[in-house]
Amino acid sequence: MAVLTSLLDTSSETYLSNRKVQLDAIDALNEQLELTIAGGGERYMARHRDRGKLPLRERLELLLDPDSPFLELSPLAAWGTEFTVGASELTGIGVVSGVECVIIGHDPTVRGGAMNPYSLKKTLRALEIARVNRLPVINLVESGGADLPTQADLFVPAGRIFHELTELSSMAIPTVALVFGNSTAGGAYVPGMCDYAVLVDRGAKVFLGGPPLVKMATGEDSDDESLGGADMHSRVSGLSDYFAADEHDAIRIGRDILSRINWRKLGPAPVENPAPPLHDPDEILGILPTESKIPFDPREILARVVDGSEFDEYKPLYGTSLVTGWARIHGYPVGVLANHRGVLFSEEAKKATEFILLANQTDTPLIFLQNTTGYMVGAEYEQGGIIKDGAKMINAVTNSTVPHLTINMASSFGAGNYGMSGRAYDPRLMFAWPSAKMAVMGAAQLAGVMSIVGRASAESQGKEFDTDADAKRTAAIEAQINDESHAFFITARLYDDGIIDPRDTRTVLGMSLSAVHSTTVAGRRGFGVFRM
Missing domain, CATH: 3.90.226.10 (2-enoyl-CoA Hydratase; Chain A, domain 1)
Incomplete structure (x- = not known):
């Protein structure tokens, strides 16, 4: 096979100018990624730790095989919107007990891990990637459910999450739920529809309706533990497959589950010891x-x-x-x-x-x-x-x-x-x-096309073409398309x-x-x- 040669002059002005522009773009990207990693910020992260809970990315680090890579997906979801960049969720592909998996985790430091329209899109895309590529799914669950003010954009399409989970199971693609905290209302169906459910003692709260809703609906007085705690679901309802003493124990159990699924890739293996590129x-x-x-x-x-x-x-x-x-x-x-x-x-x-x-x-x-x-x-x-x-x-x-x-x-x-x-x-x-x-x-081409169309329309109607107004409109359109592209x-x-x-x-x-x-x-x- 022919070897590619390079004509690149790394000392040229063009090379150095190009490099500076790209480094600036990467700096801008890293700035946004830092916001994603920060989640709800220092205040909410500290409150989360004070409750004896691990942050989402620490849960992920403990779950993954040591020193293995993680391919994060859609980290800038919801950028530029009213919602926190990252969409209160983490998704990606990582290796757990030697098995490549899609991992979906709620970030409880961002509005309690509530799902907004962008986190819904992010979840559905991750599940689609799992289905088409035959990758097991691990859910790191701690969410208060839907972001209620946006329920009109969530209720109907969110049902697709449960559809995807059950379809994955029908395709013999394992699904695992590690429940660290709230998994309420529709979210209760995530552990309910996964093949394996691990609930953390005194942490997991899995119920269709919490104590306030039950009181309003039936007049019954109840508490979190009797209604949806890990002990109840492990001893009484049978929803829980594994009772975890704490978060570290839940992650250990999750890794054990993946080690026992007898997973084999169906695609051909790569050539061993591939040579790196000859150029940097x-x-x-x-x-x-x-x-x-x-x-x-x-x-x-x-x-x-x-x-x-x-x-x-x-x-x-x-x-x-x-x-x-x-x-x-x-x-x-x-x-x-x-x-x-x-x-x-x-x-x-x-x-x-x-x-x-x-x-x-x-x-x-x-x-x-x-x-x-x-x-x-x-x-x-x-x-x-x-x-x-x-x-x-x-x-x-x-x-x-x-x-x-x-x-x-x-x-x-x-x-x-x-x-x-x-x-x-x-x-x-x-x-x-x-x-x-x-x-x-391109922005300039689109704006120019709109200008030409506007001029032709004025001529066809026998109207005078307003050049000044057209220039302002063209500039506004070009700016809009630059932003949107x-x-x-x-x-x-x-x-x-x-x-x-x-x-x-x-x-x-x-x-x-x-x-x-x-x-x-x-x-x-x-x-x-x-x-x-």
Whole structure:
């Protein structure tokens, strides 16, 4: 396999300028991640500890295998909204007793761990990742239930949580609930519907209605322990499978459960002892241009991501705005589709279609590295069949059954987002780099289109066109789209699974590939490779 060479000049002004912009973007990301980790803040964290309870991230650390990695998902959910960044919840993929699991944990320092519309989206996405990748689920439960002022956005869709838990069980994908505190109302069904329920003595409170509600509904006087304590559920109701003396004991039991599920991955194992890239991943920061409209060669990125910097390029002289080829990442074979100069022409669409079909023939996972402004427009290209060629590519992406992993490196605009396996096309996992943008088109282009449409509308009605008003409107629209295409805005709404430091791309892809190999890796059968 050919080894990628690098033409990068790390002493050039361009490299140093690019690097500074990316470091600033990473600093902004880390600032928000610190807010997520802080949860409800020092006051509520101290109150939580004073109650003899462990913070969520300490529970997680004790649960995970020592020194094992954790791939956190959607850490900036709810950014820029009225809710705390992180959406009062932690989700991710980690290793427990040697088993890769999806872990979902409530943060009780944020409004008692109450679920808001963004934490609901975060939970459902985590459960979806568990289902499609065949990953056991561990719930770290301590939540007061729904955030009642937003119940109109929660009640109906929240029922999907219980649907997902029971479907996972029907697929023989184990689900575990470690209950440390409140698990009330609808939340009581989480331990109720998991395969294994572990309740902490004098901590867990699992009931459909607490003492005040019971008093109002029936006139009965009751207390937390007799109504929903761990001892009662372990001795009387039978809801609890394991009675834990304290939080450490519950985590020990949870690890024991995972050690006994006889779990085996269904996908092929990676090659052992993969060679690291020949070029320093830290240099990726100097490759990315300061402006998303400036193209860059994705081979420079691949040289710092794939094993041994080895890349077998497919059709290198055809459809050159899209780089395609075969490589390995942490020992896993992959096919790569990476945008080069942004625009997808008919040649790129046909090349991608063939390549995706070949990957399915050989059961090879696909990595999509997005930096696209979309499919080419104009009379020449419309007449040349850009719509039908783009449709072939989108068809191939849609019907491909090998795992897709997608990273938005710089920009993901228009239907190019679809053709490059954006969120709507169900990549197993999708991440973005801190300076990446995503929208129907670039802010300046969108604002300009609106201006042209407005001018044409005025002319068709015989009205005078207000140039000053148009300039103000254009500036306002451009500012709006710039805000709405920002990586933080996109990830806050869970249109990806998180923003990552570009230097961590190889690690994140390796962990993701390991996770997707928990289930069978198989391409679509029933049609061959269509020569385009």
